[in-house]
Amino acid sequence: MRLDKFVADAAQLTRSAARGLIAKGRVTVNGQVCKKADYALKEGDSVCADGKSLASEEYVYIMLNKPAGVVSASTDGRDKTVVDLLGGAYPRRQLFPAGRLDKTSTGFVLLTDDGAFAHDILAPKRHVPKTYRVVLDAPVTPAMVEAFAAGVTLADGQTMQPALLIPDEADPFTATVVLRQGVYHQIKRMFGVLDVGVNGLHRTAIGGLALDESLAPGAWRLITPEEKALLQGSAEG
Numbered sequence: 001m002r003l004d005k006f007v008a009d010a011a012q013l014t015r016s017a018a019r020g021l022i023a024k025g026r027v028t029v030n031g032q033v034c035k036k037a038d039y040a041l042k043e044g045d046s047v048c049a050d051g052k053s054l055a056s057e058e059y060v061y062i063m064l065n066k067p068a069g070v071v072s073a074s075t076d077g078r079d080k081t082v083v084d085l086l087g088g089a090y091p092r093r094q095l096f097p098a099g100r101l102d103k104t105s106t107g108f109v110l111l112t113d114d115g116a117f118a119h120d121i122l123a124p125k126r127h128v129p130k131t132y133r134v135v136l137d138a139p140v141t142p143a144m145v146e147a148f149a150a151g152v153t154l155a156d157g158q159t160m161q162p163a164l165l166i167p168d169e170a171d172p173f174t175a176t177v178v179l180r181q182g183v184y185h186q187i188k189r190m191f192g193v194l195d196v197g198v199n200g201l202h203r204t205a206i207g208g209l210a211l212d213e214s215l216a217p218g219a220w221r222l223i224t225p226e227e228k229a230l231l232q233g234s235a236e237g
């Protein structure tokens, strides 16, 4: 495929806007600036515009570091959404968050327009682990670790699947939690029945893919095919 068509398709630009970007030297192919709009791309070539990798695929997969105060939705009448944080990128795609984080929670949100992929990551029977850093209003005790491992029963009677709770060695008010299911407000409710408040909740990984810590709150980037494979490799069944 010609470079200008690829850039136009991937960055959702008109062909002439794509040519403008290429002429200004803002597009690289395999790390080298390429100013030839008719450059013939080969299989596996990696194209970036302004340092951001452009997806050649049918679907888009984005890793976003959600700041507090933003809702995990595509649109919202009142609050800023994770899709708003993309700043108008991919306007013709129906992007949505694959899995939610509470408005007050921060960290890794995966955005995509690939419904089947999102289903694979989210379906309870696929058991994709989600990892969180939590800051608590009480130190973690061995009894709490055991309760998480046994499966906490929420106030409404639902018993959660066993979960990992690992206190920080240096600070027992901070811990890592690993869940394999996604019940509404699950972590806050699990700690709630143990009379512990959650002051901070940050998702650090989905399956085998960790949040890129170089992404500032609110920043995002496309995930690489290798990272996508890491996510898919985490799904069971």
Ligand code: URA
Pocket: 100, 101, 102, 103, 105, 184, 185, 186, 187, 188, 189, 201
């Ligand atoms: N559990 C919660 O309570 N909140 C989140 O945002 C994620 C997991």
